[in-house]
Amino acid sequence: MESIPRNSFFKAMINENFSQEIQLPPVFVRLHTEILPVKAKLRTSLGETWNVKLEKRSDNRYFFTGGWNKFVKYFGIQFGEFVMFTLSGNSIFDVTVFGINQCERKIDSSDSHLHEEQDMNGEEAGNITKSTSPLYVEILMKLHNKSRVHLRKEFSIATGLINQEKVVVEYVPNQSRHVIVLKRGEGRTDMTKGWYSFRKSNGLEYGKVYSFEFKPKKNVLFVNQMVINKRN
Structure with missing residues (x-):
């Protein structure tokens, strides 16, 4: 069995704050302390790079912090998935994401369009409500998220x-309501049966961001596409 290169490491996305910061394994740090940068770049399979702060803390612990949360959000990295990081030199870490099915999850062009909306200073092209x-x-x-x-x-x-076992979900633009089954397990809550019909009938598109807001008095989960205000 081929071993993982010593310049690579795996991280399981199982901590509650995985979307905010990730600690590098101590053994990896000891092997590469002299070349670890203050600012790193995460490179996806598409060849795009994202700037991330590599923060050193007490006891020689290193964490990916500033910028990591945006990377997680834009590429939809979820609880229970695995991410492999490979230090490729010049402050670059190549990133490979593995889904909960233990297979590599490709990052497609629909994911990257959000990154392309950033300008050269790393600022978003518009303000999202x-x-x-x-x-x-x-x-x-x-x-x-198909089903x-x-x-x-x-x-x-x-x-x-x-x-709850079920939830009423309404797509705001169409005022279309569906009852969707909630399934729980291993700390997860997923919308399952009924979601496929809701997504398809309302034309929810891959690569776009949607808001989910629960109104307790109505006991309804309202879904709406995020509004981006373009710069003049």
């Missing part, structure tokens, strides 16, 4: 959906 409410979450539609959508643990708890 957002909410800071714990009853609100944004989800990037991926190919693996189910994973709801973050914090969102599931705040909305109470973690204790």
Whole structure:
């Protein structure tokens, strides 16, 4: 069996704060301390690079921090997936994502268009209407969202959906409602049966970001496409 190169390491996305920071394995750090950069670049299979801060903390611990959360969000890296990092020199880490089925998950062009909306200074091309409410979450539609959508643990708890068997979901532009089954397991809450019909009938597109906002008084989960205000 071919071993993983010593300049590579795996990380399982199983910590609650995996979307905010990731610690590099201590053994990897010891092997490469002298060449670890302060600012790293994560390179996808498409050849695009993302700037990420490599922060050194006490006891010689290193973490991917600033910029990592954007990378996770844009490419839809989810709880339970695995990511392999390979240090390729010149501060570049090649990134490979493996889905929960243990197979490599390709990053397609529909994912990268969000990255292309950034200008040369790394700023977004427009302002997206957002909410800071714990009853609100944004989800990037991926190919693996064809028949189910994973709801973050914090969102599931705040909305109470973690204790429900079903939820009424409405797509705001069409005022179209569907009842979708909620399935739980291993700390996950997924919208499953009914999601495929909801997504298809309302034309939700892969590569676009949608907001999910729960209204307790109506007991309805409202879905809407994110609004991007273009610069003049």
